[in-house]
Structures are given as C-alpha cells and as structure tokens.
Amino acid sequence: MTPTLQTSDLHGFFTRLKIQTIPMLGIFKPTCPVDAETKAWIERRFDWLTQEFGFHHLTSRETMLPTADFLPLEYDCTEDGIYELMKRVANRMDVDHSLLDLNFYEDNAIGLDGAVSPASAGLYAEKDGRYQIWLEVNCLDDPGGVIATLAHEIGHVVLLGQKRIEPDTDDQEELTDLLVVFNGLGVFAANASLHETNIHGSGYSAWSVGKRGYLSMHAIGYALALYSLARGLARPDWLKHLRPDAKAYVSRGIRYVTKVQDCSYRPAIERCG
Template identity: 40%
Template sequence: MFDWLWRNTLLSISEEERSWIDYRFDWLIKEFGLDDLREITVVLPTIEFFPNTYDGSDADVQNILRIVCNTMTVDRTRVRLRFFDDNTYVDGINSGASGLYAKTRRKEEIWLSTRILEDPMKVVATLSHELAHAKLIGEKRIHPNNDQDHEKLTDLATVYFGMGIFTSNCVLRESYWNAGQMSGWQMERGGYLSMNEFGYALALFSLARNEPNAGWHCFLRRDVRASLKQGIRFKSQKANQIGQLP
C-alpha cells in the first residue's frame, strides 16, 4: 500500500532487487535475532582484528578461519579447511570458484582456491561466504534445492554477521602487474550480490543497529559506500513520508 509514494528514485538498484533484499534481510533478523544483530562486531581490515602478518601460508589461512568462525559464531571444530587449484574438480564442480562448501557425514568442508591465497581480503571474503553456508545450510535453516536464491542469501548473510566490508569490497578486485617493459591491469568480479545491492544491504544493517553514520563506513570502497548512503536516505525518506500520512 502507498508504494507509489516512495518509488525507487534514490537507489542504484531495481525495485525487484530492493524488495528481495528487504524481504530476505527481514528473514535473517527473524531467523537469527535482532538483538544478536545489534551485538555483532563489525570486522574491519585492521591490525586490531588481524594482528598477525600474512604471507598466504596454510597457518595464516587457518588463523583467518579461526577469526571469522569466532565472529560468525561457527564452532571451528565443525569445519575442515581444504585447498584446490584450477585443475581440480570437487564433487564434480569446476574449481573456477574462489571457494566451495560441502557437507559430509562427519564434517562440513570449506575449500579455498589456491589462486586467491595471495589476497588476504579475498580470503576473508571467501571464508565469510562459505561459513555463511554453514550457518544457513549446515544448521538446516534453508535447503539449496528448495531455496533457489540461496547463493545471494548467503552473500546477504555475511552482512548480517558483520563481514560485509570484506564481501562487498571484493565484488570487484583490480590488480596491476609489471614485467620488464610491460605492465597490465586486470579486474575480477566475485560474489553473487552487486556492489549496489551490498550497499543497500549494509544500509539496512546500519539502520537496524541504529548506526546511520557508523565509523566503519569509511572502510567500504567508495562505490559501495555511495550505495549505502543512498539506502539510508531512501529509508529515511520513506519513514518521513509514512509519518506524514493522514
């Protein structure tokens, strides 16, 4: 009712995308709790959260996994970390992905591509996504065969669990290289939500925590942060219009 009053004129996402994020973010709050959402620590790419040096070793990745497990309240003993390269097939799935989640009778397995190990931000983002699978599928809150949006929902869950800075910042990763007299630039896309969708989701997260101007916003890449600000303005305008109804 009255949707015509606040048609999506402020956002960089479609009405369909906005409606889905609203619905599924509300579902996450109902599933995991609003009080828990407000208590969750937003993880930052700082030495406070990641005090150890990183060189891509197995021990380094295991340490990051422990940190992300603690943040997302996943018992570390539930999951086994494994690695694959670009010539590997895991359960018939081509290894072009950055990570994979699999549930066996004994353990939940998280597979990481060796291709991303040199990028700690990508490692954190991928582990966050795969651990969100553990929260959703591993805890039987959804079934991938019945919930066709489960991959997008998994990305959205990383926002709920305080890992959204990493997953949103890694949607696009630019890299530069030099070799002798030659240089190049490469851009890689990851994730299932777009930067604009992540920005709107992070706006919902901020507002649900009563943090419309949270300090952690500055750690978002500029395009994501712009979408977050759009989302907060949109929601504020919508609330004001509701208040003005007779």
C-alpha cells in the same frame, strides 16, 4: 522605448516561476541503489534473517573491520595463517571451527585463446559429518578477500549445515552473501565484490577485473544500509573502511531509506526514522 515592469507584473512573474520550478525539485529526490525487484528481495530476506537469528544478534555485535583488531598486521599467506583467519571468521559466525576442514584448489581461469573466464574463489561441501571449506589458490593474496570468501563458505555451514534452509533453495547463494552482511562482515564482502586479477604462465599473461560473490556491489551496499540503520546508525564510522564506490552505494541507500521512508524492513525505518 524600453518597456517597464510594474510591481504587479513582477509578482505575477515570480508566482509563475515558482509554479514552474517546484516540480523540477523532484530530480533531487533520493534514489535507491538497486532496482525494485532486488530491493524487495533484500528487505524480505533481511527480515527473514532477523526472524531466524534474532534482532539482538544483529544489533549487539561489533562490525568487523579491516583493522588490526580483526585482521593481522602482517598477513601470513600460508595454510596455517589462513587457518587462523578461518577460526576468527567461524567464531564470529558461531560455528565450531573444529568441525571445519580447510582445503585448497586451483581453478583454471585461462581459456585456449588466452581469455580470462570467471573463476570461483571458494567452495563448500559436507563429508562424513564434517564441513569442507575450499579456497582457490589464486585468490589468496588479499587477506580481506580471503575473509570475505571464508565468511561466505562458512555461511553455507550456518544455513545448509545447520538445516536452516533446504539444499534446493533457489536463492541460497545470494542469501549466504546477505548472511555475511547480517553477521557484521559486510565491509569485507563489499570491498571484495570487485577484484583485479593478474595471471602469468608459460607463454601468457592476463589481467582482468571481475565480480566476486553472488550479490552485486550495489546490492551489498543497500544491504549494508539496512544493517546500519537497523543498528541505529545513519552515519556509521565504518564507512571510511569501504572502497569509494561501495561507500557511495551505502550512503545512497541510507539516504534513500531515511528520506523516502520506502522500506518494508521496518527496523531500518523505526530505528532511524
């Protein structure tokens, strides 16, 4: 004979089911796109940048995007064309472009075995009271990537050249990447953080996918999340200009901070909390 369930039995069954399934909801809790150490560093340094440059500096400026308003419709990959890009980036970062010298170099990224080794995209130096900005000639095809590199190297002018940090600051390169985000150029940094390279020469051809910059795409994504939330935007329009993987990290960071409220950079919570 088939057993039957009484109403009281059904009530007990669903009560037990509820008790057992509630803890499982924790698997849907938003997670941060970076590890705890990186998260703490980004929040601490973003707060330092806010104290150094002012909250108004962060919130009052338009976010620079890969559109005709900031990026030429036809990219002129010549010294004159790139110099014009450098002037735009310098103006955005409050640096007098007349103090900058634009130079180019070639970083040999091919080893004797034909393997591709990491190559730098730009360099910075000070000489005779002027700031030397160097760009690697094999990294000039993508205008967005050029802007990201220019922003990083000009960031050195802001931090090192203007004596805001010491030359031996341990995290100066990572902080310079973070400054790019703080100044509204983070979309370019995120899109350029992972790049493909094709190199051809006499007797060889090579292709590689490599990281550009000092912060990972995950870290730039979380930094952009703080940037957006501090500006009062939980759904920024500029997300559509990000490459899909970078967009996912930014969205994940925004969701984490707004839902979990675990962030030591208080403006990100207070403006969208």
